[in-house]
Amino acid sequence: MTDKTADVIVVGGGVVGLWTAYHLAQQGVRTLLLEQFSYPHTRGSSHGQTRITRTSYSEPEYAALMPEAFQRWKDLQDEAGKELYINTGLLTVYDFVKKKEEFYSMLDNLSTHKVNHYVVPGESLSQSFPGLSFPAHCKGIFDADSGILLADQCTTALRHLITRRGVDLHEGEPVLSIKPINSKKVIVKTSKASYSSASVVLTCGAYINKLLETVNLKIPVQPVRVELTYWKDKSPEKKYSALNKFPCVLVAESPYYYSTPSHEYPGLIKISYHGGTPCDPDSRDHLTPDTARESKQNMEFIKDKVRSTFPDADASQPAITEMCMFSETPDSNFALDFHPKYKNIVIGAGFSGHGFKTSPSVGHILANMALSQQSAYSLESFSLKRFDTSSKL
Ligand SMILES: Cc1cc2nc3c(=O)[nH]c(=O)nc-3n(C[C@H](O)[C@H](O)[C@H](O)COP(=O)(O)OP(=O)(O)OC[C@H]3O[C@@H](n4cnc5c(N)ncnc54)[C@H](O)[C@@H]3O)c2cc1C
Known part of the structure; x- marks a missing residue:
């Protein structure tokens, strides 16, 4: 039996799902947002202190997403009345x-x-x-205009904002299955109830294929366990501090590595590389002999980069290591599309470790898709057609 109805159900309350719900609520749509864990949690991709945001990308399809994203982060900051963005360059x-x-x-x-x-x-x-x-x-x-978003603060502000705007947000309620009935009805079954809506948006991060399985679809999104490392600034004047105007740094090698200036942990600079080891999101920290070896090699790689590029950081070992997850597509492009058979199942996944900054624009795209509205952006590069999508349909 179906307990409740909404116009649109969003599954997954990370930063992308939250912005999707935000845009739906902006349009007066009755929205239910279901998140499997209680907040705050560290088992997705959106937690942590900071994320780099930048005014542009070298790829035009991402560069196009940034003006709206930048503006909306600023608007969110104004509305929240607290600092969410630090302009470091x-x-x-x-x-x-x-x-x-x-x-x-x-x-x-x-x-x-x-x-x-x-x-x-x-x-x-x-x-x-x-x-x-x-x-x-x-x-x-x-x-000069780029900088850092205070990630946990951003998602907390968004949660408060969308609930004030009428989004029904259920945390600690995993979705177990999706059942499309027809082009205007989908049944969503959770650990607690069944709901129906005209459409659903799946923003499940690294867990996406677990839910797509229930609608006979698998997309090439690989969950990746990421070790985020902070290193001690040895310089007496604390060169690497945001207070001393040290910028975010991105080194465009393969794999690329990046740093954000000391802010969250005074005296420590975040320096990490873009990558990690394949994992099952339900047991992210379980390492096999192969992934343990890979993880060790990755640590040596980043130590080497800390030593050569950041000579005033202590490269002997990270002071703090935190865990997170990427959901990688083969070409590192996002996957924003409809289910090939059901146009009222919208997929927003595969953010490949760079989806935080663009999430206000991506949420707008996904909300429009759920409402069968045209998007202001070209979605070609994000289409599922580029994959050999394995579907049993
Ligand atoms: C270490 C690290 C550094 C990064 N740095 C940057 C950066 O500098 N700049 C940048 O732009 N991006 C960066 N990113 C990437 C960015 O953070 C992610 O792309 C973004 O957070 C993805 O958000 P999401 O909402 O898709 O996923 P998530 O945050 O994982 O949200 C998905 C949510 O869905 C929930 N869920 C899953 N299945 C179900 C279910 N069945 N029922 C209910 N809920 C479910 C999960 O619990 C989770 O909360 C980084 C990521 C990491 C890990």
Whole structure:
């Protein structure tokens, strides 16, 4: 028996599901948001203190998402009445021999979107940003308007805002299955009840395939266990602090690595690489002999980068290691699409470790899809058609 109805049910209350519910509520849609864990929790992708946000990307489809996203983060900050964004600037460093094209593509996008930026030649990088060391064949682009989002504060503010706007938010209520009835009705069964709605949006992060299985679909999204590492700043003047205007740094190698200045843990700088080891989200921290070996190698990789690029950080071992998850697609592009058979099942997944900053725009896209409305963005790059989607339909 179905207990309750909503116009749209959003499954998964991470940052993407929260922004989706926000946009639905903005349009006066009766929205039920179901999250399997009680807040706060650390078993998804959106928890933690900080995320880098930037005004642009080198890929135009992502660059296009940023103006709306940036504005909405600022609006959320105003509405919450507390700091959610810290403008530190972002230095992106390219190996000018191997990544010349990416460098120029980023410059083009920054100019197209009229972003305040300048180029820093390799030989002046250390002088301009004390505490950094790069070979002379590197070149940097400093984007002055980028910075860090205070992730936990952002999601907390969003939860308060959407519930004030009428979203029915149930935490600690896992969705067990989805059953499409027809083009205007879907039944959602949870551990506590059954609900019906005209459409559902699945924003389940690394858990997405567990739920898609119940509607005979599997998409190539690999859950990845990520170790996030903080390192001690050895410099007496605390060079790596946000208070000393140290920027976010992104080194465009493969895999790329990045840092955010000391803020959440004074005296510690977050320096991590983009990647991790495959996992089952239900037992994220269980390592097999293979993943344990891989994880050890990854730690050596990042220690090496800390040593060479951040000479004033103590590279002997991380001071703090925290766990998180990515949901990686084969091309690292998002997966935003309808279920191939049921147009009232909308999928927002595969954010591949870069979905926090764009989530206000992505939530807008997903809300529009759930309401069969056109999106202002080109969705071609995010389509499921690019995958060999295994479906038993
Ligand atoms: C270490 C790390 C660093 C990152 N750095 C950046 C960065 O600097 N900039 C950036 O833009 N992005 C960054 N990201 C990526 C970004 O944080 C993620 O892309 C984003 O948080 C994904 O949000 P989500 O809502 O899709 O997933 P999640 O936050 O995982 O939310 C999904 C939610 O769905 C719930 N759920 C799943 N299944 C069910 C079910 N059956 N029933 C009910 N609920 C369910 C889960 O419990 C979870 O809460 C980083 C990620 C990590 C891990």
